[in-house]
Amino acid sequence: MSDDKSFYSTFFYIMGALAVGCVILIVLASNITSEVAEYKPEEVVVANIKPVGSVYVAGESEPEMAPTEQVAAAAAAPAASAEPRSGEVVYNTKCMSCHSTGVANAPKLGDAAAWAPRIAAGMDAMMANATNGLNAMPPKGLCMDCSNDELMAAIEHMVSNSQ
Ligand code: HEC
Structure with missing residues (x-):
């Protein structure tokens, strides 16, 4: 039991x-x-296999971007399209290599004597020479993505520190 x-x-x-x-x-x-239950296989598969780019014909409404593409597009957007760089930033990143040491007779920042005749010729003349190049000065001072305003600001930065 x-x-x-x-x-x-x-x-x-x-x-x-x-x-x-x-x-x-x-x-x-x-x-x-x-x-x-919320998983929709077809949508997910279609999204995963769709081509990376899509053809956008002018006039058509712009295709909507998936959130991941928006992030990628924002990251890829060139910094130049953001705020214009200050003259000091442009000078420090693009012009300093020559204009701080006086390479190839570049007028040095702070060298009033070297700048005086150029300043006397006027901002327009300096701007034209900086844009097109002058002797060893390369066009746009090698700042190919500089806007006119940014180039001008860099020149003003050098001029105001060289009087
Ligand atoms: C590769 C060296 C180099 C770089 C980089 C460079 N410069 Fe120059 N720059 C020169 C030289 C050399 C001269 C003197 C040209 C001459 O008078 O023969 C000069 C002259 C100038 C002048 C005087 C032009 C005139 O009318 O006399 C300006 C303005 C100027 N540079 C602006 C800039 C700016 C702005 C940048 C940066 C965006 C820059 N440079 C970058 C070499 C350079």
């Missing part, structure tokens, strides 16, 4: 454990499938 008793207690213990396990699995399964 005692064998029967221990058999049943063990049996119900195991059955109880299985029942609890079942409930846990059901809860887990419904949690998992509730997320899966």
Whole structure:
């Protein structure tokens, strides 16, 4: 008899454990499938296999960009299209290599004597020479992405520090 008793207690213990396990699995399964239900395989697959670029015909409404493409486009946008750089920044990054040391007779920043005749010729003349190049001075001082305003600001920065 005692064998029967221990058999049943063990049996119900195991059955109880299985029942609890079942409930846990059901809860887990419904949690998992509730997320899966929002998964739309076709949309995802179409988005994944679509070409990287799309043809945009002028006049048509611009294609909408996926959020990831917008991020990429923002990152790829040239810094030049942002705010114009100050004359000091342009000078420090583009012009300093020659104009701080006087390479190839470049008028040095702070060298009033070297700048005086150029200043006397006027801003327009200096701007034209800086844009087109003059002897060893390369066109635009090698700042190919400089706007006219940025180039002008860099010249003004040098001039105002060389009087
Ligand atoms: C590769 C060297 C080099 C770089 C880089 C350079 N310059 Fe020059 N620059 C020269 C030389 C050399 C001259 C003197 C030219 C001459 O009078 O024969 C000169 C002259 C000038 C003049 C005087 C022009 C005139 O009318 O007499 C200006 C203005 C000027 N540079 C602006 C700039 C600016 C702005 C930058 C940067 C965006 C720059 N340069 C970058 C070499 C350089």
